[in-house]
Amino acid sequence: MKNLLMKFEDKAPEIVFEWHDTDTTARGWVVINSLRGGAAGGGTRMRRGLDRHEVESLAKTMEIKFTVSGPAIGGAKSGIDFDPSDPRKDDVLRRWFAAVAPLLRAYYGTGGDLNVDEMAEVVPITEANGLWHPQEGVVTGHFGNDERERIQRVGQLRLGVAKVVEDPRFTPALDAKYTVADLITGWGVAESVRHHQNLHPGNDLAGKRVVVQDGATSAPLPPITSPRPVPASSASSTATAGSSTPPGCRSTRSAPCCSPATATLCAATGCCRSPR
Numbered sequence: 270m271k272n273l274l275m276k277f278e279d280k281a282p283e284i285v286f287e288w289h290d291t292d293t294t295a296r297g298w299v300v301i302n303s304l305r306g307g308a309a310g311g312g313t314r315m316r317r318g319l320d321r322h323e324v325e326s327l328a329k330t331m332e333i334k335f336t337v338s339g340p341a342i343g344g345a346k347s348g349i350d351f352d353p354s355d356p357r358k359d360d361v362l363r364r365w366f367a368a369v370a371p372l373l374r375a376y377y378g379t380g381g382d383l384n385v386d387e388m389a390e391v392v393p394i395t396e397a398n399g400l401w402h403p404q405e406g407v408v409t410g411h412f413g414n415d416e417r418e419r420i421q422r423v424g425q426l427r428l429g430v431a432k433v434v435e436d437p438r439f440t441p442a443l444d445a446k447y448t449v450a451d452l453i454t455g456w457g458v459a460e461s462v463r464h465h466q467n468l469h470p471g472n473d474l475a476g477k478r479v480v481v482q483d484g485a486t487s488a489p490l491p492p493i494t495s496p497r498p499v500p501a502s503s504a505s506s507t508a509t510a511g512s513s514t515p516p517g518c519r520s521t522r523s524a525p526c527c528s529p530a531t532a533t534l535c536a537a538t539g540c541c542r543s544p545r
């Protein structure tokens with residue numbers, strides 16, 4: 270097994286896209302470890318000091334993740350070497366996503382990651398570049414080019430990811446109106462912990478503490494105390510429980526908080542009344 274892992278780690282990725290910003294010192298990479306199943310997926314992160322090696326390692330980790338959990342696609346990752354606290358961040362992201370848009374249409378799907386918020390940044394910026402959803406490339410590459418099926422699948426992504434979770438079993442705070450995008454990663458982590466416990470009976474989860482290390486997380490992970498599915502936190506949301514208007518216009522249906530770039534998505538999901 271060790272030899273197989275070393276062989277996997279040492280193998281060069283299938284595709285490496287390198288980008289240098291025209292207006293700043295920012296640089297970035299899309300690393301696609303393989304196009305297994307016709308597509309690859311992995312989030313977009315930003316931090317000062319990031320390098321190609323880091324992105325390659327994360328892309329390989331994503332491939333292992335998809336091998337275990339599905340779908341049967343390749344692993345990928347995007348990384349931008351730039352200070353996320355720099356006021357030029359938004360402009361850098363806009364130029365970045367304009368450059369990688371052809372990949373996102375054809376065979377690569379992305380989302381939020383470290384210092385990049387999916388609903389507040391990735392979705393509206395990719396939509397402004399003509400994409401229906403940042404996972405559109407996975408739909409096209411993995412499922413094929415049948416136009417009717419593609420529209421249906423991408424439509425399901427647009428509505429499903431932005432859907433407000435209203436079942437109290439799956440959200441830590443109904444009033445916060447967390448969306449599927451806010452909760453899905455934390456829910457997966459919590460269910461993995463539950464599955465591990467089921468494999469090792471006699472160790473009750475009630476009262477256990479969980480430590481989650483993730484620089485992109487700020488919403489709380491509630492205690493695991495119930496046999497029902499565990500409400501979980503966001504992997505990238507900047508909202509907190511009890512917030513009436515979380516950023517990114519993804520929670521409050523009555524607030525006029527959509528940007529022009531997301532007006533179409535907001536109209537489809539009903540998250541806002543009008544663009545600002």
